[in-house]
Amino acid sequence: xxGVSQSPSNKVTEKGKDVELRCDxxxxxxxxxxxxxxxxxxxxxxxxxxxxxxxxxSGLPSDRFSAERTGESVSTLTIQRTQQEDSxxxxxxxxxxxxxxxxGELFFGEGSRLTVL
Amino acid sequence: AQKVTQxxxxxxxxxxxxxxLDCVYETRDTTYYLFxxxxxxxxxxxxxxxxxxxxxxxxxxxxxxxNFQKSTSSFNFTITASQVVDSAVYFCALSEARNSxxxxxxxxxxxxxxxxx
Numbered sequence: 453x454x455g456v457s458q459s460p461s462n463k464v465t466e467k468g469k470d471v472e473l474r475c476d477x478x479x480x481x482x483x484x485x486x487x488x489x490x491x492x493x494x495x496x497x498x499x500x501x502x503x504x505x506x507x508x509x510s511g512l513p514s515d516r517f518s519a520e521r522t523g524e525s526v527s528t529l530t531i532q533r534t535q536q537e538d539s540x541x542x543x544x545x546x547x548x549x550x551x552x553x554x555x556g557e558l559f560f561g562e563g564s565r566l567t568v569l
Numbered sequence: 570a571q572k573v574t575q576x577x578x579x580x581x582x583x584x585x586x587x588x589x590l591d592c593v594y595e596t597r598d599t600t601y602y603l604f605x606x607x608x609x610x611x612x613x614x615x616x617x618x619x620x621x622x623x624x625x626x627x628x629x630x631x632x633x634x635x636n637f638q639k640s641t642s643s644f645n646f647t648i649t650a651s652q653v654v655d656s657a658v659y660f661c662a663l664s665e666a667r668n669s670x671x672x673x674x675x676x677x678x679x680x681x682x683x684x685x686x
Contacts, residue, residue, distance in 0.1 A: 455613075494660060494677050495660070495674075497674070541612065557604065562611055
């Protein structure tokens, strides 16, 4: 597609339920990033993919969070046993080159707003 | 640790006023990049500019200009003759080299700019 697409755009769930958030990056972009944006806060790095591999998962806040990427394309961020503090906007971004020192910018989707009741 | 500080949480101006958004950063990297992104109400972050640490020339793009001062670790953003469409949250970001050999971005908390007619 023309841009990064994320779904769902809004998700309301009950505490304890699992949720899956999907990201379709720009075609051909090898690098894919997940960020979390809590209300009134900056963006918090979660995980990065180079192709289908995740070289660094240290940004994931707990073991309830996991992510995968297949076909060097779609990525899914899964949050198990959701807690109220997981409420945030989850943003996905992609770029042509994983080394930000060599490329222009990240292209962001519009985010998935997660509300945990 | 990397850090980006945007001290202004919210700025309100009247159309046609000039406005400057402040950004101060901390890094131990000798080579790094600084970015500004705009986040309109739709939620999608839009890339505005990237500046590398070796280029301290100020840059102007239309009504936008950026002042990079390495001596004070600042990368300020000025909008001249502001317009209502400039209303958004603006994020300053700093590239961060990770151990796995790639880079990601450390974001400030953002400055909300409200331009009234």
